Amino acid sequence: MCPSYTDYSAVPHGPYSSGAQKIPSMRPPLVCRTFNNPTIESAIRDISSSIKDPDWQQLFSNIFPNTLDTTVAWHNSSAPFTFLVTGDITAQWIRDSSNQVLPYLPYTATDSALSTLVLGLINMQAEELDAYPFGNAFQPPTRSGLKPTQNGIGVNLNVFPKFDNKAVFEAKFEIDSFASFFQVSSSYWRATRDARFIYNEAWESAVSKILDIIVLLQQPTYNGRVLNKPVVGYTRLTSEAKETQFGSGLGNPVKYTGMVRTLFRPSDDATILPFLVPANAFLCVELEHLSNMLKILRVFPDIRDKAMKLASQIRSGINKHGVAMHSTHGKVFAYEVDGYGSVLLTDDANGPSLLSMPYLGFVNASHPVYQNTRNMVLSFEDNPWYFDGSYIRGLGSPHTSYLKVWPMAVAMRGMTSDNSEEVKECLDMILASTSGLGLIHESVSVGDGKDYTRSWFAWGNTFVSQFVVDAITRFPGII
Numbered sequence: 001m002c003p004s005y006t007d008y009s010a011v012p013h014g015p016y017s018s019g020a021q022k023i024p025s026m027r028p029p030l031v032c033r034t035f036n037n038p039t040i041e042s043a044i045r046d047i048s049s050s051i052k053d054p055d056w057q058q059l060f061s062n063i064f065p066n067t068l069d070t071t072v073a074w075h076n077s078s079a080p081f082t083f084l085v086t087g088d089i090t091a092q093w094i095r096d097s098s099n100q101v102l103p104y105l106p107y108t109a110t111d112s113a114l115s116t117l118v119l120g121l122i123n124m125q126a127e128e129l130d131a132y133p134f135g136n137a138f139q140p141p142t143r144s145g146l147k148p149t150q151n152g153i154g155v156n157l158n159v160f161p162k163f164d165n166k167a168v169f170e171a172k173f174e175i176d177s178f179a180s181f182f183q184v185s186s187s188y189w190r191a192t193r194d195a196r197f198i199y200n201e202a203w204e205s206a207v208s209k210i211l212d213i214i215v216l217l218q219q220p221t222y223n224g225r226v227l228n229k230p231v232v233g234y235t236r237l238t239s240e241a242k243e244t245q246f247g248s249g250l251g252n253p254v255k256y257t258g259m260v261r262t263l264f265r266p267s268d269d270a271t272i273l274p275f276l277v278p279a280n281a282f283l284c285v286e287l288e289h290l291s292n293m294l295k296i297l298r299v300f301p302d303i304r305d306k307a308m309k310l311a312s313q314i315r316s317g318i319n320k321h322g323v324a325m326h327s328t329h330g331k332v333f334a335y336e337v338d339g340y341g342s343v344l345l346t347d348d349a350n351g352p353s354l355l356s357m358p359y360l361g362f363v364n365a366s367h368p369v370y371q372n373t374r375n376m377v378l379s380f381e382d383n384p385w386y387f388d389g390s391y392i393r394g395l396g397s398p399h400t401s402y403l404k405v406w407p408m409a410v411a412m413r414g415m416t417s418d419n420s421e422e423v424k425e426c427l428d429m430i431l432a433s434t435s436g437l438g439l440i441h442e443s444v445s446v447g448d449g450k451d452y453t454r455s456w457f458a459w460g461n462t463f464v465s466q467f468v469v470d471a472i473t474r475f476p477g478i479i
Contacts, residue, residue: 002032005070006088009456012436019055021431024438026062027069034072039111040065040104050472055431056479060468062438063461067100071458074144075120077113081127082120083140087456090149091169093137094125095266096459098180099351103466105191118188119197125181126203132163133209134232136177136268137170156237158249160230172264173232175217176279176352178210182286186293195297204300207290211306214283217261218313220339221253234263242269242398255339258317267350267399273336273343277322280314281362282352287311318362323369328382332373333357346385347377349395349406349443358416365416378413389446392429396443400453404443407433408460411467420475427471427479430464440464 005028012024030036044064048057067084073092074083084097101118108115128138140146148166159171185203189195197203216231233249245263246252251274254261260283261274287307294304324334324343333354336344347354354373358365365371377395380388385396387403395409396402407430414426433444435452440460445451454460471478 002028006456009088009437009439012438017054017058019053019058021055021059021434022436023055023058023062023431023434024436025058026438027065033069035068035075035117037068037111037114039107039114040068043107047469047472050476051468051479052477053431053479056427056468059431059434059438060465063440064103064465064468066439066461066465067458068104070456071100072117074140074146075117076144077116077120079123080116080120081124081141082117083124083144083146084121085458086137087458088454089137090146091137091139091151092124092128094129094177095136095174095180097121097125098184099459100462101184102187103462103469105187108188108192115188115192115194118184119194122185122188122197122203123200125184126197126200126206128167129177129181130202130206130209132161132168132171133178133206133213134161134171134173135163135168136172136174136264137168139165139167139169141167158233158235160233160249170268172234172268173262174264174266174268174279175214175260175262175276175283176266178214179279179282179286179352181206181210182290183282186286186289189293198294198297198299204303207300207303211303211310214260214310218256218258218310220256221250232263245270246272252338253340257321257337257339258313258315259321259337259339260314265348265350266352267348267397269348269397269399271336273338275317275322275337275339277318277334277337278347278352278354278357278360280318280322281357282360284311284314284318285361287314326372326376326382329372329376331369332376333369345376346383347395348385348399349397349409350399351408351412353377353395353409353412355395355409355416356412359412365418374416387446391447391449392433392444393446394429400443403446404451404453405433405446406443406460407440408442408463411464415467415470420478423471423475424478427468430467 017023051057071085073085086093086096139148163171235249236244259275259280262276288311291304291308326332334343335346363370377383387396392405394405396404410426414423435449441452442454442457
């Protein structure tokens with residue numbers, strides 16, 4: 001019988017690498033892996049052969065296939081449909097699951113089993129968002145035979161529109177879920193030129209509903225002296241402010257900017273000011289990709305034009321209202337704004353983040369406002385959620401409280417840097433951050449490697465593997 005990977009990931013297993021870190025072998029036994037794929041096994045061997053460091057060879061071999069090894073909870077290859085869990089939480093987050101498959105897209109054009117897996121994920125997300133567009137995480141479909149999971153924090157809620165907790169795991173509305181759905185759809189199409197998902201009725205319906213919601217969430221809180229009709233709301237009886245929203249669940253008031261309101265950040269923590277700039281940047285880019293894909297395919301012209309119009313409005317809104325003057329760094333992108341002039345100057349470890357804006361495709365890394373922003377968010381003096389300790393330094397998050405750095409954010413720093421020394425520094429910190437478990441944690445204490453959250457965090461594993469491939473491609477021999 002296969003052990004729970006939650007338990008398996010919390011204990012090191014041999015054999016160990018021959019390097020100083022003695023990285024354990026953390027892939028589950030072959031018979032316990034949730035999706036075996038020869039193409040990815042070949043890719044692991046090929047990429048590992050370009051890595052000299054035995055510790056990094058072992059760590060890469062653990063993390064690159066982690067999504068396939070451990071998170072394919074259900075896959076119907078004939079439909080197709082795929083349900084990916086995020087790791088130690090048995091639910092499918094739209095954002096996480098999209099990111100979990102991105103490293104495998106380069107192999108989908110030549111591997112039908114792999115392409116069917118990703119196509120199934122797109123179909124699954126379309127079905128979920130068509131049924132309830134405001135959800136950020138979903139339960140497995142009834143036909144999968146998997147049992148729904150009780151959400152321990154999904155109690156004492158007042159959420160509208162109402163949802164079925166047997167279908168929706170969490171109803172924290174986050175606009176990066178929309179962007180992630182668009183991203184995996186268009187990225188898969190670019191990789192394979194397979195457009196079958198577009199003709200899935202649920203996909204077209206979900207996209208249409210999302211665009212309508214975006215328009216509504218661009219609108220100001222007030223229409224003159226009258227409150228505009230609420231679109232979405234979330235309150236919860238809790239002792240933590242990050243778990244509920246202001247204004248009886250509607251969020252703080254906003255003026256029209258062209259940007260789109262969101263109730264929660266990608267960390268699943270509540271926004272303070274509802275226009276979350278990096279999430280809007282992500283949405284802008286993916287609306288552009290969506291529109292361009294539909295233009296090339298010559299389908300759904302109304303959706304195509306609406307998506308491009310919304311992208312233009314969001315981009316204009318960010319440029320006009322999402323840039324602020326910092327007393328030390330000059331013009332920077334704000335993290336959150338409200339259109340009234342209030343700005344929040346910080347950044348969060350989870351993506352989309354301000355640090356990730358070149359990775360998202362919103363600006364080039366050399367953009368002067370981005371460079372100023374980067375200097376601000378990577379500053380212990382200027383970003384309250386940047387931590388610097390003896391063990392690791394980088395961005396943290398209110399989600400994991402004080403003095404904990406997310407290795408995923410260290411990888412994002414490396415992915416957005418052209419400086420080989422900085423990239424190597426990021427690689428070294430990540431390698432030393434696994435707490436002897438050979439996997440990427442959600443967060444790690446800056447001063448104690450044994451103090452971490454989540455030994456099984458699939459998105460973190462696959463994103464760091466993306467960073468490794470990027471680093472050895474740009475800087476051969478760096479590890």
